[in-house]
Amino acid sequence: MCDTCGCGDPELVAVDVHERILAGNDRTAAHNREHFRERGVVAINLMGSPGAGKTAVLEATARRLDGRRLGALAGDLATDHDAARLQAAGIVAKSITTGSACHLDAAMVHRALHDFPWRELDYLFVENVGNLVCPAVYDLGQAVNVVALAVTEGEDKPLKYPVMFRKADLVLVTKIDLLPHLPHVRVERIAEALARVMPQALCLPFSALTGEGLQGWLAWLAKVLPSQTSQDRAPTAPALAGNRLEPGVVQQ
Amino acid sequence: MHEYSIVQALIERVEAEARARHATSVHRLSVRIGDLSGVDVGLLATAFTTFCERTICERADLELHSVPARWECPACGREVGSGAMLRCAECGVPARLSTGDEIVLDRIEMEVS
Numbered sequence: 117m118c119d120t121c122g123c124g125d126p127e128l129v130a131v132d133v134h135e136r137i138l139a140g141n142d143r144t145a146a147h148n149r150e151h152f153r154e155r156g157v158v159a160i161n162l163m164g165s166p167g168a169g170k171t172a173v174l175e176a177t178a179r180r181l182d183g184r185r186l187g188a189l190a191g192d193l194a195t196d197h198d199a200a201r202l203q204a205a206g207i208v209a210k211s212i213t214t215g216s217a218c219h220l221d222a223a224m225v226h227r228a229l230h231d232f233p234w235r236e237l238d239y240l241f242v243e244n245v246g247n248l249v250c251p252a253v254y255d256l257g258q259a260v261n262v263v264a265l266a267v268t269e270g271e272d273k274p275l276k277y278p279v280m281f282r283k284a285d286l287v288l289v290t291k292i293d294l295l296p297h298l299p300h301v302r303v304e305r306i307a308e309a310l311a312r313v314m315p316q317a318l319c320l321p322f323s324a325l326t327g328e329g330l331q332g333w334l335a336w337l338a339k340v341l342p343s344q345t346s347q348d349r350a351p352t353a354p355a356l357a358g359n360r361l362e363p364g365v366v367q368q
Numbered sequence: 369m370h371e372y373s374i375v376q377a378l379i380e381r382v383e384a385e386a387r388a389r390h391a392t393s394v395h396r397l398s399v400r401i402g403d404l405s406g407v408d409v410g411l412l413a414t415a416f417t418t419f420c421e422r423t424i425c426e427r428a429d430l431e432l433h434s435v436p437a438r439w440e441c442p443a444c445g446r447e448v449g450s451g452a453m454l455r456c457a458e459c460g461v462p463a464r465l466s467t468g469d470e471i472v473l474d475r476i477e478m479e480v481s
Contacts, residue, residue: 126392129477130476131385134472136470250369253405278404317454
C-alpha cells in the first residue's frame with residue numbers, strides 16, 4: 117500500500133532490468149564454451165534447412181579427416197536416424213531428440229555432454245535441427261557456426277533468412293554435383309546474396325558425393341583448431357581473414 | 369516457434385523479480401526486439417497472451433519496441449544500407465551490426481503490497 121500519503125492505493129514500482137531475455141541460455145552456453153576451451157575441443161554448430169545435406173557433410177568429413185577425432189550431437193525432432201548414420205561413418209555420435217522443439221538450446225547440449233566422451237575429441241559437431249530460423253537465436257557454446265545451403269534451395273535463400281546467415285562463419289554450398297541439372301542456379305549469385313547479409317562472407321562450394329570442395333573444408337577445419345586461432349574464437353579468428361570472400365567471389 | 373520458449377524465459381525472469389520484491393501483480397513489461405534478432409514481434413505477442421495465463425503477468429501489458437537493423441563501418445562509422453553489400457565502400461572493411469539484434473527486457477512495472 118502507498119504509505120506516503122495514506123491513500124490506501126497499491127504502490128507501483130518500476131524496475132529497470134535491461135537484460136537479454138535469453139540471459140539464462142547465454143550463461144549455460146558460456147559454461148559449455150568454457151568446458152570446450154579447457155579441453156581444446158572445437159565445437160561447431162552446424163545448421164541448415166531440412167535436407168540441406170548436414171549429415172552428408174559430416175559423413176564425407178569423417179571419410180577424409182585422418183588423425184582427428186570427430187564427435188557429433190545430432191538434434192532431431194523425432195528419430196535417431198542421423199546419429200545412426202554418423203556412427204556408421206565412424207563418428208562418435210548421439211541423438212538429442214527434441215520432441216516438438218524446433219531448435220537446440222545450450223541446456224540440451226549441456227545435458228547431452230554428460231554421458232558423451234566429448235573430452236577425447238578434436239571436433240564436436242552439433243548438428244542442429246533442420247531449420248533456418250530458430251537455431252540462429254540460441255548460443256550453444258560453439259566456437260563457430262557453419263551453415264549448409266544446398267544449391268537446390270535457390271539463389272535468394274540468404275536474403276530470405278538473413279538472421280541465420282548473418283551468424284554464419286562459413287557457408288557450405290552443398291550438392292554442387294546437381295548444378296548441371298539446375299540451369300538457372302549460379303553459385304556466384306548465391307555468394308553475392310550472402311555478401312548482402314553476412315558481413316564476413318565466406319562460402320565454399322561442396323559436394324559430399326564427388327568430394328569437390330572437401331579439401332577447402334578440411335583446410336578451414338584445420339584453421340579453427342585451438343593452436344591456430346586466437347584464444348577467444350568468437351568472432352571468427354583473424355587467421356581466417358585471408359580466406360574472406362569478396363562480394364560475388366567464391367572460394368575454391 | 370521459438371517465440372514460445374522466449375516468452376517462457378521472459379515470464380520466469382519477471383516472476384523471479386516479482387518474488388524478490390514481494391509484488392502482487394505486474395502491470396507492464398517493456399521489451400525491445402531487433403529486426404535481425406530472429407524473433408517475430410507478432411508471434412511473441414501471441415505467445416505471451418497464451419502463456420501469461422495463471423502467472424503473475426496475467427494482466428500485464430506487453431509493450432514491444434521494434435529496433436531497426438543498422439549496419440555501420442567499424443572503422444569510420446559510416447552507415448551501410450540494409451540489403452547492400454555489407455562492406456564499407458570507403459574503408460573496405462566488413463560492416464558491423466550496431467543495432468537490430470536485441471531481445472531485451474528493459475523494464476517491469478509491478479504492484480507491491
